[in-house]
Amino acid sequence: MEETFQSGKGLAGLDEHQIRRYTSWSRWVTLAMLAHAFLAVVRADEQARHPAPDGLIPLTCNEIQRLFITLVVRPVREVAHRLAWSAWRRRHQARAQVGHYRPQAANQN
Incomplete structure (x- = not known):
């Protein structure tokens, strides 16, 4: 809650x-x-x-909010750039998530 x-x-x-x-x-x-x-x-x-492509985390509420504001509320001419930036951010978050949970999984074994 x-x-x-x-x-x-x-x-x-x-x-x-x-x-x-x-x-x-x-x-x-x-x-x-x-x-x-x-x-x-x-x-x-x-x-x-x-489903999220390999190497990307699923869309989150935060990312949907960013995309909504960028593409609908304040549209810009570079839509492809904004979508590529979103994919880059999600890919980076997926790598960070894997790196974060890898040491925890190693400690459990």
């Missing part, structure tokens, strides 16, 4: 509202929760329909 709340704060701006009235707070929280649900559904759907 705490992890989901932290994710909602970081990805959807759940903690970025200045509370003055209940109505505005409830609208903000509803919008933030919908944004976080959107990211979670897109991530689950993407992982179910398109």
